[in-house]
Amino acid sequence: MLHRISGILYHVVIMNDNVVITGAGLISSLGINALETWEALLAGKCGIQSINNFDAQDFDCPVAAQVHELGASELGIHPRDSRIMDRHSYMLMKSSRDAFKQSKLDNGAIPPEDIGYFAGMGMVDYNIEDLHPSVVQSLNEDGNLDFDKFYSGGFQQIHPLWPLSMLNNINFCQVAIALGIKGDNTTFCPHADSGVHGIIEAYNSVLAGKAKAALAGGVSEKVSPLSIARALWFGILNTSGNNQEIRCIPFGRDRRGTVLGEGCGIISLELQSTARQRGVPSLAAVTGYGVSFEVSEDSHCPTAKAISLSMEKAIAKANLAPSDIDLIIAHGDGTYMGDKHEIEAIHHTFPDCVDKVTVFSSKGALGHMLAGAAAADAVMAIYILEHGIIPAVYDSPLQDDGIKFRLVSGKPVKESPRRILINSRSYEGQCASLIIEAVE
Amino acid sequence: MNSKRRVVITGLGMATSLGLDVEENWQKALSGISGIRKLSLPNTGKSPVQAVGSITEADWTTIQDEFRDEASKEGERRTLFALWAAQSALKDAGLFSTESRVKSQELKAKQYSSSKLITHNSKLLTDRCGVVMAAGLGINRLEDIQRWLNKNKEFDIAEFGREYKDVHKESLIKNNSSRPAALIAKRFGLNGYNATITTACASASQAIGTAYRAVSxxxxNMIVAGGADSMINPVGLVFFVLLSAAAVSAENPSEVCRPFDRKRSGLVMGEGAGIIILEEESHAVKRGAKIYAEVAGYGSTMDAYKVTAPDPQGTGAEHSMMNALKDADMGIEQIDYINAHGTSTKLNDAAETLAIKKVFKEHAQNISINSSKSIIGHLLAASGGPEFVFTALSVSRDKLHPTINLKNRDPKCDLDYVPDVAKEKTVNAAISNSFGFGGQNASIVVKKYK
Known part of the structure; x- marks a missing residue:
């Protein structure tokens, strides 16, 4: 019912032009580009392994789905610039470039002032080694911090450009400099919904003519001691078993929490008419979105009602009915309460057709890429539309007994969905959904 | 697109070094009373930065008392500043009263029905009400590293992995940048659009601009928008010193921040929050809300120049103002006042002046410009919040607060910056500017509501 009630209240915009996707970049634990990731997903691979950039064996969750080492030199980045860059910067640079290139925005036909850029960015944590020397320099004889020492010299052990590396818009600006983007822009932070916000704002910017084309998406934070500790504090990680056993099992009966992933998904958006003029193929269209908020008391996830609301707003915005949705790429992060609420929400929003709804989640294979998660799912939606095949949720788990929809498990299914709904949520109550459709 | 709905400002809320009440802030700003004072945190005697626009101890206590639950669990300064300013703005807009909190708590028990009301006198569809907040980088605590040093003063990662729960909660959870937006939405039952923007010093203006677009x-139908920030902590105090952007003079704190003055030497940090209520026009009119002014347009650009310095030609800033005017469908001669980014750094104030001259040509001479940072300091990610509140009040009341400490004219800054004393001037339309480290720019046009 909700969607019908709220549907009336929506400001109806008659669109005579679609906002289409003309390029996509994706880096993940399973591949350095979108195609590599896609093929690995279809092959049933999983990117979750022991953490590769610090000794995490004493952490309650010592695994993550991390990208392979990616350096400044491989990306042609000047060492001068790389001083303030880190793994998240390189991921954003790589995927943004891939999308920029595929959509031929690099041919100069659209002036830099008319190209927009919107992204969801993860939290930025300091590297211990960045602050460690200044702490050591500022200790008194008892080993405690002496702030007089810190202020009168200790702080100068910190690299003078370190502050820039802590601002999560700086690497975004570095990409803008590298690609020559000067138009409409903003960065959101820090959860999965922020990547959807990036796509929403880019969509509207293009639709309203503020930008002729725009890059949009999201990038995860770098997995670090602090990021693992923060996720542990929020209680979202799987802390059971040893390295080999720790998995992320979306909607599984034995799900015990999520596993962090690293990655970045970026898409290029423009009006279909612009794409035609430029002779660039349209890969898919963004047609709807919805945003909502309500935090569930005592558990770190939104309520089922809020998840329903973002889906229903998206379906209404796209002028569709629930029965028009062929596939849901769920947030499905393998947390007990989060997935429980998403199951309830899907049942609520698709009351008459729940047995016909197909659901997939990428997090079993790619981990939870936080701000990059939904944007990566948007890239995968493009491949699903193009190839007519839906990957299986990794590991074919025993499903939650309460599920009434069809979860793709075991092996990929050959199907040609036309309309895909993507869900995302934070562990503070935010939800955002997106609809991506096939274009003729 | 002619489908834009009109967006009006119906509530204002602030927490700054001048006080916790919007009228108090406004009167002090008009009188040119500075909120910049000597740093009073413990153990900061040797800090290179000694002048800060800090919230007084008494005001901080008032805020903690008001939000006791959140203070005990979520007590980071910026989050509580955000709650205070959001509540003030909602009250000002007639969307909140003390009874309503009781009421919504009662409704909470019945699940799902609590979202119908946030106030006793107005039925709001809370699914259509949202929050967009700006956030900075939070607090990096040196103690978090010191705690895990072993005998050789090396960081013991294994020990940290086993025992991180001891101290890291403070830093890791409270630092989460979306905490202010999440807690405002939770506290006041706003179930719609919810986003957090992190574009350094442009954050709050981009948050207000993004909220404006979402309502438009x-x-x-209604969005609580703005920013809250505080970096008055050890790592924060040296942050801009490392970047050579901070004023480090230790004498006469209230005179250290001098935007557009030839002897300006860098930014002076403030802390606090500025939050506004943006509402769709008919929604506001229907419930008889008082309307301060109308948001007419928003523009944002990127310098794509250097991440370490603004473009000295001010091209990004120029285009940002031009995009905002275009969005507002207004001509350059219609702007009477600019609330400048005016950071009191050598580079910004000269580049911003140049950009204003490039956009407005001869009309630049007729425009009055001020910098709120001269009075309350630079609220960093939040700076666009209180500055937007002052902009809205100037448009509503035809008064401009002065830029204080402007004593020595700089040939590169040769426009009317409203030095020393407030000015009465009909302000039909104004622009509020914010430019972030890295090169992200935002400009918002505010005009009289007619």
Missing amino acids: RGDA
């Missing part, structure tokens, strides 16, 4: 295009 129909994604929400």
